[in-house]
Amino acid sequence: xxxxxxxxxxxxxxxxxxxxxxxxxxxxxxxxxxxxxxxxxxxxxxxxxxxxxxxxxxxxxxxxxxxxxxxxxxxxxxxxxxxxxxxxxxxxxxxxxxxxxxxxxxxxxxxxxxxxxxxxxxxxxxxxxxxxxxxxxxxxxxxxxxxxxxxxxxxxxxxxxxxxxxxxxxxxxxxxxxxxxxxxxxxxxxxxxxxxxxxxxxxxxxxxxxxxxxxxxxxxxxxxxxxxxxxxxxxxxxxxxxxxxxxxxxxxxxxxxxxxxxxxxxxxxxxxxxxxxxxxxxxxxxxxxxxxxxxxxxxxx
Numbered sequence: 401x402x403x404x405x406x407x408x409x410x411x412x413x414x415x416x417x418x419x420x421x422x423x424x425x426x427x428x429x430x431x432x433x434x435x436x437x438x439x440x441x442x443x444x445x446x447x448x449x450x451x452x453x454x455x456x457x458x459x460x461x462x463x464x465x466x467x468x469x470x471x472x473x474x475x476x477x478x479x480x481x482x483x484x485x486x487x488x489x490x491x492x493x494x495x496x497x498x499x500x501x502x503x504x505x506x507x508x509x510x511x512x513x514x515x516x517x518x519x520x521x522x523x524x525x526x527x528x529x530x531x532x533x534x535x536x537x538x539x540x541x542x543x544x545x546x547x548x549x550x551x552x553x554x555x556x557x558x559x560x561x562x563x564x565x566x567x568x569x570x571x572x573x574x575x576x577x578x579x580x581x582x583x584x585x586x587x588x589x590x591x592x593x594x595x596x597x598x599x600x601x602x603x604x605x606x607x608x609x610x611x612x613x614x615x616x617x618x619x620x621x622x623x624x625x626x627x628x629x630x631x632x633x634x635x636x637x638x639x640x641x642x643x644x645x646x647x648x649x650x651x652x653x654x655x656x657x658x659x660x661x662x663x664x665x666x667x668x669x670x671x672x673x674x675x676x677x678x679x680x681x682x683x684x685x686x687x688x689x690x691x692x693x694x695x696x697x698x699x700x701x
Contacts, residue, residue: 488680
């Protein structure tokens with residue numbers, strides 16, 4: 401009975417993971433490869449993976465999830481939200497396609513981020529079916545993010561390029577968010593904070609997708625020649641992918657929390673611009689003064 405059960409499990413595993421006889425993960429050479437882990441010629445990632453993953457990832461994420469919201473509460477209490485007149489002329493900032501694209505990215509993030517957090521703290525949530533469902537939802541939402549990040553990268557690329565003159569001045573005054581005064585802030589259509597967030601989410605997101613593919617499919621033959629050329633074992637590739645995925649993920653979670661606070665709380669009604677595509681003239685004039693001047697020079701306002 402036990403023999404039949406083990407044979408069935410082996411057959412199912414081979415079918416589900418697409419294993420082949422020469423696979424370094426599931427194939428007949430599995431034990432040989434295990435014995436070679438962390439031996440001479442390897443990257444010796446086993447030790448560092450264990451240390452970083454077990455010692456730093458959870459505490460750092462917990463720190464982010466605790467300290468950043470506390471900082472927002474303090475900022476809201478001491479400085480408060482910026483309020484702008486919603487009377488008068490509105491300026492079209494985001495056409496329909498960009499709003500839809502942003503919406504798809506937002507939906508995918510609302511699935512990916514909570515499920516990713518639950519997966520990291522899986523044991524805290526008791527593991528089992530709930531965590532496995534989160535893992536499945538995480539995997540399903542990833543292609544949705546991929547479908548949104550490519551058009552976003554293409555359509556917003558030029559506006560997201562750094563302008564040192566404005567961007568450095570913006571950083572020096574923290575975008576004016578530490579003051580209650582409404583003084584013109586040096587920024588184009590997107591300010592320095594938005595640009596940093598954009599590049600971290602798009603480029604970092606693409607790296608996240610690449611590492612997730614490695615982690616999900618485990619044994620990708622397509623990268624085998626590259627691993628062999630650089631003398632990287634399959635297990636070390638998985639360790640590197642897991643660490644990279646988690647580290648970049650924590651950075652993106654941090655930036656996403658800031659993005660939500662800024663658009664919902666720090667600037668009253670700012671989120672509405674991604675619904676109707678428009679920002680009121682005073683808001684553009686103050687928060688995106690360089691872009692406002694550009695529109696004036698073009699005679700568009």
